Amino acid sequence: MSYQISPTTNSKFMFNLKAENNQVILTSQVYEQKQSALDGIASVQANGPFSKNFEHLTSTASEPYFVLKAQNGEIIGKSQMYSSxxxxxxxxxxxxxxxxxxxxxxTE
Structure with missing residues (x-):
C-alpha cells in the first residue's frame, strides 16, 4: 500500500492510492504544485479511515463508484467504476x- 505522485502531461501533479496488490483504489484531482498533492495525501490519510466521508455515486452508464470527501465537503479522490x-x-x-x-x- 502506497501513494504514488505523478506529473501530468501539463506539468501538474496527481496521486493514486494503491493497495498491496498494486491496484489503484483512489485517484486524486490534478494539482498545480507537488506540495498541494502532498497536502491532498495528508487529507486522504486523515479522512480515509471513516465511512462517513465516502459518497456512493452512479455513473451515467449505471456503474457504481465512490468519492472520498474532506470535512469541508471537497472531493479528495475518486474511485474507478465498479461492476456492482x-x-x-x-x-x-x-x-x-x-x-x-x-x-x-x-514518478518523474
Missing part, C-alpha cells in the same frame, strides 16, 4: 485500510 455495488463497497473498505499508509513515491 458490492465491489464498490469492497473498494471503500480497501481505501479505509490503505489510506493510513505513509509510503509516498514519486
Amino acid at each position: 455495488q458490492a465491489s464498490a463497497e469492497a473498494g471503500i473498505t480497501s481505501v479505509q485500510i490503505n489510506s493510513r499508509s505513509e509510503v509516498i513515491t514519486t
